[in-house]
Amino acid sequence: MPKRIVSISIGSSKRNSRAEVHILGETFVLERIGTDGSWERAIELVKELDGEVEAFGLGGADLYVYAGGRRYTFRDAQRIATAARKTPMVDGSGLKHTLERRAVQALENALGWRGKRVLVPSAVDRFGLAEALDEAGAQTLYGDLIFGLGLPIPIYRLSLLQKLGYLLLPLITQLPFQWLYPTGEKQEKQVLDWRQRYFTWAQVVAGDWHFIRRFMPERMEGKVVLTNTTTEEDLAFLRARGVAKLITTTPRLEGRSFGTNVMEAFIVALAGRYPLSEADYLAYIEQLQLKPEVTDLQA
Template structure:
């Protein structure tokens, strides 16, 4: 049986395994959390690399690449962690630039789903979800770029969080141009919520950003870490949610949940898992795969998002 394994720096409590048949071939899809243990993360990568059944590896709890328009960086710590691994290692970047914007544009035309056009959208990390940003801008949405609020990036010398909301695209681009090259050298734990921290919530003064928005979009762990008790009427667009996460959103009053990745056994895997699965299906070198290849496969597989009306 062909296998796709996501090795994650996230919590092992969110582990999940699912077997499915796609285009007449059977795949076992597995997510394995390491609770923020970098040594174990590397060990599992090496084990997957030696396993002939593993076709591709997803990188969870981190990114390998970040991009905003023509600004592209590689996170050096992630690159070091995968150094020497011969199997394809995918962080979900291509899925974020193909499947996610496609889904958002299609949602705007979906009967029975609230109109997205012109809505206020909190994107918790735009450099992680530039495809989403492009789609929302095409729909005339007002965007709050949450990177400086939720990323944990601090001002030099005084070592204090920046926490500045940006609502102007041009302004955010100038900031990204300056800050992304610096981010490349940051440790993963400075930039991302990993290990058991994924189980924590922060009830700091972030509610005003959520209250401002009609739609909250992006990485689930960032959304979940800082979300307030009251999400009445909000639309959440994300992925990697569990049954418990759905209950939490329902209890907070959110109206709709859209997971950009499809449901597998009651769970929507992260973009890294779906990208690794795509590479396994295509049986190509990731460096030779184009956006067109991914979009054609998305259409061939008839992938649809999971859409849940949380008020029913």
């Protein structure tokens, strides 16, 4: 019997998918089930599948965000996580901290980060990526206030982002999640407003795909997008806007790259235990040879 990993997503059901993976002598089925923004439906699905699957991923919402070494929990997402009493549930944050940091290091020769203008629309949910870009010498704009709260305040220093995180995240994580992040049908809608100028400034746009897609301007010639969770339709969307290269931090399976929550749940199922340490994740990243995948969109 194959081992089943299910991502329960608050996002659109149009992006549902399923892939079968044969690795290390075992068969795994990776599924993504969207609830179109319904938190109650997500909770029902978790209760229904609890104990029947190897691991859950939580998609379309963050369970945890980080500022420096501190972790904060979103109240809405916690409701879903507590519904899983037998099966471990992960949101991808453990893998983001390791896999995306390694991806930045692996792309040094290809992109040359020092001085590169990089836009990260939301950095607190990808603090490992933010730290790695800072260490690599990129000129990074952390857009958490711009894209998360709609405030025209760009942040260029990681230390400032961290201090703001300490101050604001205890309050922000108690707000309804849909106030902060597109869920359900909103993931399919674009917002064309003053925030597009930050995309124009950037040479590389990195981070969460739904934030990137939601605010991306019509023209993106020559730019690089570093993200994951992309489908064939997303690739067509990027090509139409002139994006030069798409780099995904997770491998493409059955025509799409799965989210970090799915891949983290996959590693948990492979390990057969939870929780895992940062050293554990790094060991499995090496064992599975997880590397950034570069797609030349204009070839």
